[in-house]
Amino acid sequence: MTAKVWPVELRLAIDKHTLHISFDDGSSAALRAEYLRIESPSAEVQGHGAGRKKHVRGKAQVRIQNLEPVGNYAVRIIFSDGHDSGLYTWDYLHELSLDEAERWAKYQAIEAELTMKGE
Secondary structure, eight states: OOOSSOEEEEEEOTTSSEEEEEETTSOEEEEEHHHHHHTOOSHHHHOSSTTOOOOOOSOTTOOEEEEEEETTTEEEEEETTSOOOOEEEHHHHHHHHHSHHHHHHHHHHHHHHHHHTTO
16 A cells, blocks of 8 residues: 655644644644544444444544554554544545545534534
């Protein structure tokens, strides 16, 4: 598996709420732990098949406890809520960084709708 982009730095903020990533294409991002958690590539979040993604709630206070390299293509993120089954490939992290505004807005819209319904 060959990544299109490679991280040149992954740095976890002292408060463990943000992962700072710099890529070899010159781009960089500061991704919140909550965002990474709700967009986990795990089957628990993404479901088993297209169109089956689950909406994850209540992760505003989640932190990143640890980062574990997986081969030379990904990192496993261990979250404070115990979630650790998603493998974040370099390409997926880059995709998350590029699509953050759109994905976050969609997440917030769903949250607002569920809150209005009292769920």
